[in-house]
Amino acid sequence: MHVPLSPHEVLQKPPLPHEELTDVIKLSMWAGQLLLQYGADTARVEETIHRIGTALGCDWLDIIILPEGIIATTVSGVEFRTKVRRVVRMGVNFSILDKINQLSHLIVQGKADRHLTREELRRISDMGNSYNRWVVVGMVGLGCAALCRLLGGDFIAFFVTLFASSGAMFIRQEMHKRHLNMMIIVVTTSFVAQMLASVGILLKLGTTPRIALAASVLLLVPGVPLVNSAQDIFQGFFTTGISRAINGVLITLGIAVGVVFASSILRLGGF
Amino acid sequence: MLLFTVLEDALWSAIVSVGFAILFQAPRKTLFGCAVAGGFGHAIRKFLITFGMAIETATFLGALAIGFWALYFSRRYKTPSTIFSISGCIPMIPGLIAYGAIQSLINLTHSTPETGSLLLYEASVGLIRTGLILMALTLGILIPRLVFQREKPVV
Numbered sequence: 001m002h003v004p005l006s007p008h009e010v011l012q013k014p015p016l017p018h019e020e021l022t023d024v025i026k027l028s029m030w031a032g033q034l035l036l037q038y039g040a041d042t043a044r045v046e047e048t049i050h051r052i053g054t055a056l057g058c059d060w061l062d063i064i065i066l067p068e069g070i071i072a073t074t075v076s077g078v079e080f081r082t083k084v085r086r087v088v089r090m091g092v093n094f095s096i097l098d099k100i101n102q103l104s105h106l107i108v109q110g111k112a113d114r115h116l117t118r119e120e121l122r123r124i125s126d127m128g129n130s131y132n133r134w135v136v137v138g139m140v141g142l143g144c145a146a147l148c149r150l151l152g153g154d155f156i157a158f159f160v161t162l163f164a165s166s167g168a169m170f171i172r173q174e175m176h177k178r179h180l181n182m183m184i185i186v187v188t189t190s191f192v193a194q195m196l197a198s199v200g201i202l203l204k205l206g207t208t209p210r211i212a213l214a215a216s217v218l219l220l221v222p223g224v225p226l227v228n229s230a231q232d233i234f235q236g237f238f239t240t241g242i243s244r245a246i247n248g249v250l251i252t253l254g255i256a257v258g259v260v261f262a263s264s265i266l267r268l269g270g271f
Numbered sequence: 272m273l274l275f276t277v278l279e280d281a282l283w284s285a286i287v288s289v290g291f292a293i294l295f296q297a298p299r300k301t302l303f304g305c306a307v308a309g310g311f312g313h314a315i316r317k318f319l320i321t322f323g324m325a326i327e328t329a330t331f332l333g334a335l336a337i338g339f340w341a342l343y344f345s346r347r348y349k350t351p352s353t354i355f356s357i358s359g360c361i362p363m364i365p366g367l368i369a370y371g372a373i374q375s376l377i378n379l380t381h382s383t384p385e386t387g388s389l390l391l392y393e394a395s396v397g398l399i400r401t402g403l404i405l406m407a408l409t410l411g412i413l414i415p416r417l418v419f420q421r422e423k424p425v426v
Contacts, residue, residue: 039295041353094297098350105349130296143290143361146283150313151367169294214370221364224295227357230409234417256373263377 015077016057020114022081025074027117028053028061029085031100032070034124039092041228042237045070048104055107056114067243089182092224095130133173140219141166148215156206157215164196164216172219183254190217190258198266217259222251273321277314284313284362292358301354304344308359312337316363327403330363334411342415352420356412365404372397 016024032049036042042065053061053074064071073082103120106112112120129136144165145158153161172189197216200209225248232241288309289302297305316333320326337359345352375394382390 039353040351044351044353092295094292094295094301094351094354096296098298098301098354101351102349130298131293136293139290139293141290143287143294146286146290147362147366149283150280150287150362211367214367217370218364218366219294221361221366223291223357223361223364226405227353227360227409227412231353231413231416234413252369259370259373260377263374 013057013059013076015079018079020057021074021076021079023114023118024053024056024058024076025072025081025083027056027114027121028074029070029072029083030121030125031104032063032065032072033085033087034096034121035100036065036070036087037090038096039094039224039228040097041231041235042240043231043235044097048100051104052107052117055104055110056117065237065240067240091176093129096124096127099124099127137166137169137173140169144215144219147218148211151211151215153208153211153215154206157200157208157212160197160200160205160209160212161215163199164193164212165219167196168193168216169219183250186220186251186254187258187261190220190255191262192258193217193219194259194262195266198262202266217255220251220255222248225251273318276321277318280317281310281314285310287362288358291361292354295354295358297354297358298350300348301344301350304340304348304355305358308337308340308344308355309362311340312359313362327400327407330404331407331411333363334360334408335414338412338415341412342419345420352416356416360408360412363404363408365401368397368404369401372401 028049031052032045035045035048040048045065046063049063049070049072050061053072058074058076060075062073062075067087069084069086071082071084073080103112103117103124106120107117131139141162145162148157148161168189171192172185175185175188193216194213197209197213200206200212225244229241229244229248232238232244285306288305292302292305312333314333315336316326316329319329319332337356341352341355341359344350344355372394375390375397379387379390379394
């Protein structure tokens with residue numbers, strides 16, 4: 001490995017002008033913010049910010065990722081810039097992760113300069129959902145119904161779950177549109193799913209109505225926070241890892257609260 | 272007969288994976304990969320359980336398969352591997368076990384000492400089993416990535 005002998009040898013890149021340096025930190029942190037908001041693991045966020053920053057002409061970046069935001073410093077020659085970017089949790093969108101991944105490779109290959117990068121980032125931020133909301137409602141319902149089959153439900157339970165999960169997903173989207181608190185959305189969605197799925201028990205449909213009850217709330221399962229939390233902790237990012245784990249556990253408890261509410265109202269044996 | 276059971280299982284779990292991939296707004300080009308990863312993983316688990324393996328070990332092995340498929344698809348489509356691994360592991364989440372455990376736990380609030388000890392037993396077994404399966408699941412999908420997708424650290 002080549003060891004640099006003097007500080008001058010390290011600075012192979014020409015120092016950036018002031019406004020360009022400001023631009024570089026703005027753009028790389030914008031990409032990082034989008035990644036962190038839409039469900040990337042911390043190592044990916046850090047790597048992407050670093051890759052974009054150095055490819056756009058900086059010598060080095062120091063990045064700290066927190067659950068609530070990103071702090072980064074770009075260094076170019078003797079100049080440096082530090083910036084704090086707040087991150088608001090907004091949910092999961094894998095299409096945005098895919099687009100930012102492609103963009104960062106374009107930048108590294110030199111095919112995108114800072115002006116093109118800014119345009120692309122603007123386009124990605126305004127992208128919105130890649131699926132029609134009714135497609136999401138139908139497919140989530142079908143997914144939960146298929147889970148009901150996997151858990152051993154019969155075909156009547158399949159259709160009860162399809163009905164209950166689609167209805168709950170619709171309510172969840174409506175509440176999401178009105179920017180309700182995350183925990184309220186979780187509890188209400190789980191409650192609605194239980195009320196709709198209890199049709200099977202109340203009308204004594206089929207032989208496995210309890211499996212429909214269990215499967216109908218699975219649309220709320222916090223898969224992304226839990227897997228990302230494990231990944232972060234394994235790679236040494238304890239702050240984000242632990243906060244994601246707490247988020248996942250809270251969502252699970254929220255599901256349980258909704259289930260207990262519904263059961264005590266309906267007096268479904270037991271509760 | 273066994274082949275038919277396993278294939279049916281793979282079909283249903285592929286549907287589950289695609290449904291949740293759409294919930295997570297995965298790009299259209301990745302949906303096929305999610306279906307393959309999810310179907311494969313759960314079918315392997317079903318196959319192993321039929322031969323008497325414990326559900327936790329079988330989950331781990333199925334999740335390993337999902338992890339490897341996710342790596343393959345992430346290289347093929349040049350996209351983050353988490354898209355495939357998270358969507359693929361959803362069919363294996365222990366939903367029914369967790370549901371039963373919470374039910375027993377809540378029922379404890381109005382039970383007699385005789386019925387209560389049984390409920391406590393059921394609840395603790397269910398919770399421990401849920402935790403173990405979840406751990407096996409996340410470890411299984413992480414290990415391939417941590418071992419085979421090492422990049423030169425840039426930071």
